[in-house]
Amino acid sequence: MNRTLSKAQKILAVMFELARGQSKPLHYEDIVVFAFRKHPQDFQLRGYPEYPDSSDLHKPLYAMKRDGLVRSASDKSFILTARGLEVARELIGAAETPHDRLTKQEENEIKRITKSPAFDLFRRGEAAKLLDTDFYDYLGASVRTPKGDFLGRLAVVEEAVRAHQAKINDRLSETLSALHEWMVDHFQPEIEARR
Known part of the structure; x- marks a missing residue:
């Protein structure tokens, strides 16, 4: 990823990597920890840079749910939707989609x-x-x-x-x-x- 990504895009890419490009349930806590490990500068607790801050993920994650990129799986678990997988693939450059054909x-x-x-x-x-x-x-x-x-x-x-x-x-x-x-x-x- 050589371009600057928003926090929401970073979370989406993290979820894609955690799920190994699959649509499978991911626990909220796993997403928080993995996002912190990948992007500590974006997801650290203010004043305590060695700890993750889950509040940094909450709002973007629910905005992605509203946008149809993720859905709730069970208690505090989320799944990438088919659209979420496509967007994440484009973000990390995992697959080129022809722009003249429907996905x-x-x-x-x-x-x-x-x-x-x-x-x-x-x-x-x-x-x-x-x-x-x-x-x-x-x-x-x-x-x-x-x-x-x-x-x-x-x-x-x-x-x-x-x-x-x-x-x-x-x-x-x-x-x-x-x-x-x-x-x-x-x-x-x-x-x-x-x-």
């Missing part, structure tokens, strides 16, 4: 969206029939999805739609963009209730 995760999101009832109704001009349950299904979430995970799913879907528009830019891209814009506008109260 595997983006492809999977687009496939999931195009098979959803929301996509079908919207494409047939019956958007007025869409319900909040269709909105949650469109996001790959449910009404019981925790706030951070819900916002993470929203970010992942937005990124997949944006990537399709930027990389493919065909009629499907236009439909996906229009559907996403309609969903976000129409279900704005649902989104705001979870921010």
Whole structure:
């Protein structure tokens, strides 16, 4: 890593290394200790540079959860999402992704969206029939999805739609963009209730 990374990016790279590039649960304490060992200047306890400061990781970790890069696994454990793994790989230069093709995760999101009832109704001009349950299904979430995970799913879907528009830019891209814009506008109260 020869560029300057933010604390959140350093945490993401640390998690990627700890998980050996896999999507597996990592205990919060392990993340704290490993981040401190890799970047002591960024994650040390103020006044006690020989000790890690877990508070330096808390906020960035939950912001990454909101952004769909990590998710909670169990009590104080976190897992890198498929998107988190991709971003971490790019950060550490582990794999070059062609910039004119969708990533595997983006492809999977687009496939999931195009098979959803929301996509079908919207494409047939019956958007007025869409319900909040269709909105949650469109996001790959449910009404019981925790706030951070819900916002993470929203970010992942937005990124997949944006990537399709930027990389493919065909009629499907236009439909996906229009559907996403309609969903976000129409279900704005649902989104705001979870921010």
